[in-house]
Amino acid sequence: MTALSINKLCKAFGGLRVTTEVNLNVEPGERRLIIGPNGAGKTTLFNLITGELTPDSGSVHLLGQDITSVPSRRRPHLGMARTYQIITLFARDTIVRNVTLALLGLSKERWNPLSVIDRNTELIDRAHDALQRVGLRHIADRPLSQTSYGERRRVEIAMALAQNPKVLLLDEPYAGLSIDERRDVQETVRAIPRDVTIVMIEHNMDVALDFAERITLLHFGKVIVEGTRAEVVADPQTREVYLGH
Amino acid sequence: MNGRTLALAVAFVALGTLPYWMPGIYYINVSSQVLFYAIFALGLNILVGYGGLVSLGHAGLFGITAYAAAYLLSMGLGHTTAIIGALIVSLGCTAVFAALALRATGIGFIMITLALGQIIWGLAYRWISLTGGDNGINVKTRPAPFGYDLGGANTFYYSTLVVFLVAVVVVAIFVRSPFGAALKGTRDQPRRMNALGYHVWAIRFWACLLSGLLTAVAGILFVYYTQFISPQTTSLTASAEVLLMVIAGGPATLLGPIVGAALVVVVKNVVSGYIERWNFLLGAIFVAIVILMPEGLVPGTVRLWRQGWRALGRRRSIVIAGSAEPKP
Numbered sequence: 316m317t318a319l320s321i322n323k324l325c326k327a328f329g330g331l332r333v334t335t336e337v338n339l340n341v342e343p344g345e346r347r348l349i350i351g352p353n354g355a356g357k358t359t360l361f362n363l364i365t366g367e368l369t370p371d372s373g374s375v376h377l378l379g380q381d382i383t384s385v386p387s388r389r390r391p392h393l394g395m396a397r398t399y400q401i402i403t404l405f406a407r408d409t410i411v412r413n414v415t416l417a418l419l420g421l422s423k424e425r426w427n428p429l430s431v432i433d434r435n436t437e438l439i440d441r442a443h444d445a446l447q448r449v450g451l452r453h454i455a456d457r458p459l460s461q462t463s464y465g466e467r468r469r470v471e472i473a474m475a476l477a478q479n480p481k482v483l484l485l486d487e488p489y490a491g492l493s494i495d496e497r498r499d500v501q502e503t504v505r506a507i508p509r510d511v512t513i514v515m516i517e518h519n520m521d522v523a524l525d526f527a528e529r530i531t532l533l534h535f536g537k538v539i540v541e542g543t544r545a546e547v548v549a550d551p552q553t554r555e556v557y558l559g560h
Numbered sequence: 561m562n563g564r565t566l567a568l569a570v571a572f573v574a575l576g577t578l579p580y581w582m583p584g585i586y587y588i589n590v591s592s593q594v595l596f597y598a599i600f601a602l603g604l605n606i607l608v609g610y611g612g613l614v615s616l617g618h619a620g621l622f623g624i625t626a627y628a629a630a631y632l633l634s635m636g637l638g639h640t641t642a643i644i645g646a647l648i649v650s651l652g653c654t655a656v657f658a659a660l661a662l663r664a665t666g667i668g669f670i671m672i673t674l675a676l677g678q679i680i681w682g683l684a685y686r687w688i689s690l691t692g693g694d695n696g697i698n699v700k701t702r703p704a705p706f707g708y709d710l711g712g713a714n715t716f717y718y719s720t721l722v723v724f725l726v727a728v729v730v731v732a733i734f735v736r737s738p739f740g741a742a743l744k745g746t747r748d749q750p751r752r753m754n755a756l757g758y759h760v761w762a763i764r765f766w767a768c769l770l771s772g773l774l775t776a777v778a779g780i781l782f783v784y785y786t787q788f789i790s791p792q793t794t795s796l797t798a799s800a801e802v803l804l805m806v807i808a809g810g811p812a813t814l815l816g817p818i819v820g821a822a823l824v825v826v827v828k829n830v831v832s833g834y835i836e837r838w839n840f841l842l843g844a845i846f847v848a849i850v851i852l853m854p855e856g857l858v859p860g861t862v863r864l865w866r867q868g869w870r871a872l873g874r875r876r877s878i879v880i881a882g883s884a885e886p887k888p
Contacts, residue, residue: 365755367751367754367755387754387755388754388755388757388758388759388760389757390757391755391756391757392757397755399752403749403751403752404749404752405744405745405748405749405752406748407744407748408744412741415741416741416742416745416753416756417756419738419741419742420753420756420757420758421757422738424738425738425739425742425758426738426739426766427737427738427739428733428734428737428738428739428740428766428770429733429734429737430733430737430738431733431736431737432736432737432738432741433736474756478756478757
C-alpha cells in the first residue's frame with residue numbers, strides 16, 4: 316500500500332494549466348523530494364494534495380483511501396500534515412500556544428467552551444514534547460513575535476509533528492534561512508522517525524539532495540523526470556530545465 | 561495579594577454597595593443601564609474582538625429579543641414563559657442571521673449584518689399589527705422571582721448585577737477555553753486553522769450564537785428596565801453605538817467593552833444633563849481615543865501606565881547612579 320498516491324491529477328486556472336496529468340506514488344517511510352524551477356506548480360500540487368484547491372480531474376489516495384472528495388479540514392484527521400512556504404503561524408500567541416492549537420485540532424476537546432486550556436496539563440505537556448523534538452522546549456513560553464525566522468520554521472514543523480501525521484508535506488522548509496538556521500532545521504527533519512512519510516518541496520536543490528531518496532522534477536506542471544537521486548541528477552533533462560547549464 | 565486581585569475586590573465591593581453610595585435613584589438606574597449595555601458589548605466583543613467579525617446588525621438581534629419578550633407579555637403570558645420564548649426566538653434569528661452573514665467575512669460580513677439589521681428596523685416600523693409601529697409595545701410589570709420584586713431601582717440593579725457577573729465569568733472562561741482559542745485562531749489564520757483540522761465556518765457560527773445569547777440576555781434586561789420597546793432600539797445608530805463601546809473600550813479584552821459601555825451610557829445620560837451638545841462631546845472623546853490610544857481605552861491605559869512606570873524607574877536609577885558617583 317502506498318502512503319500517498321496521486322493519479323492523473325489536473326488543475327487549470329483559466330487557460331493556464333498548472334498541473335497536467337501528474338502521477339506520484341510515495342511508499343511508506345519514503346523521503347521524496349519535489350523540485351522544479353519557479354512556477355513549476357510545486358506548491359499548487361501541495362494545495363491539491365491537502366485539498367485547499369480542488370482538482371479538475373484525477374484522484375488523491377492517502378494510505379489506500381480515496382480522499383479526493385474529503386474536505387481539507389478532515390485530512391489532518393486522516394494523518395496528513397503540512398507546513399507552509401510562507402510562515403503561517405499565530406503571531407499574537409506564544410510558541411507553546413501555537414503547538415497547543417495544532418494538538419487541539421485533532422481532539423474533540425477543541426469544541427469545549429467551558430474549560431481553561433492552561434489548566435490542561437496533559438495537553439501542555441504534549442505540546443512541550445513536540446517542541447522538544449525540534450529543540451525549542453527551552454523557549455516554549457516566548458511570544459512568537461520575539462522569535463527568529465529559523466525558530467518559526469521549526470515551530471511550523473513542531474505543529475505538524477504534534478499531529479502525529481502518517482504523511483508530512485514540507486513546503487520549502489529551508490527557504491529564507493541562514494546557514495546556521497538551515498542546519499538546525501535539517502537536523503530536525505533528519506530526526507523525524509521512519510513511520511512518517513515525508514514529501515518535501517525545495518526550490519534550491521543543493522540543500523535537500525542528501526535528504527531525498529527519490530526525486531520528482533516538475534516543470535510547467537508536468538512530471539519531467541522521476542527516479543532515485545542519482546538517476547535524476549544524472550538525467551540530461553534535469554540539467555536542461557532545472558540546473559540551467 | 562497582588563494588585564489585580566485587590567482591584568477586583570475593590571470593584572466587587574463598589575458594585576455590591578453601589579445603591580448605598582450613589583447620590584440618587586437616577587444614578588442607580590444609570591448604573592443598571594451600564595451593566596446591561598456592558599453585557600450587550602461583551603456579546604458583540606465575542607465576534608468583533610475574538611472572531612474578527614464586525615457586526616453592524618446587533619441592535620436588530622437586541623431588538624428582536626426585546627420585542628419578542630414584550631409581545632409575549634402583552635399576550636398575557638407569564639414572565640418565565642416570555643423570557644424563555646424571547647431567548648428561543650432570538651437564538652433562532654441569530655442562527656439564520658449567522659448562516660446568511662457567514663457566507664462572507666470582512667467588509668462583506670459588515671454589509672450583510674448591516675442589511676439584516678435594517679430589515680429588522682424596517683419591520684419594527686411597518687409591521688404594525690405585531691410591533692405597534694411607532695407606538696411600540698409597553699411592558700406593564702417587571703417580574704418578581706421568588707417574591708423578590710424587581711419593580712424598584714435597587715432590586716433591579718442587584719438582579720442586573722448578578723446577571724452581569726455571570727456573563728463576565730462565562731466570557732472570561734470562554735476566552736481561555738479551547739473553543740475560545742480556536743475562535744481567535746480563525747481570526748488570525750483561518751487557512752492554517754483549516755489545515756490543522758478545525759471547521760472554521762462552524763467555529764464562527766457557534767461564536768455568533770454565543771454572541772447572540774449574550775445580546776438576547778441584555779435585550780431582556782433592557783425591555784424590563786425601560787418597560788417599553790420601540791423601533792428606535794433596533795436602529796443602525798444603536799448598532800453603531802454598541803460597536804463604539806467595544807472599539808472605544810478595547811476589542812478582544814474582557815474589561816474593554818465594560819469600560820466602553822460605561823463611557824457611552826454615562827455621557828449619554830449624565831453628561832447630557834449639563835452639556836446640550838453631548839453628541840459632539842461623545843464624538844470628540846472617540847476622536848481622542850482613536851488618536852491617543854487606537855487599541856482602545858483599556859489596553860491604551862495599561863500601555864501608558866507601563867510606560868510611565870518605566871520612565872519613572874529610569875529617572876530613579878539615573879538619580880541613584882548619579883549619587884553613587886564618587887565626588888571629585
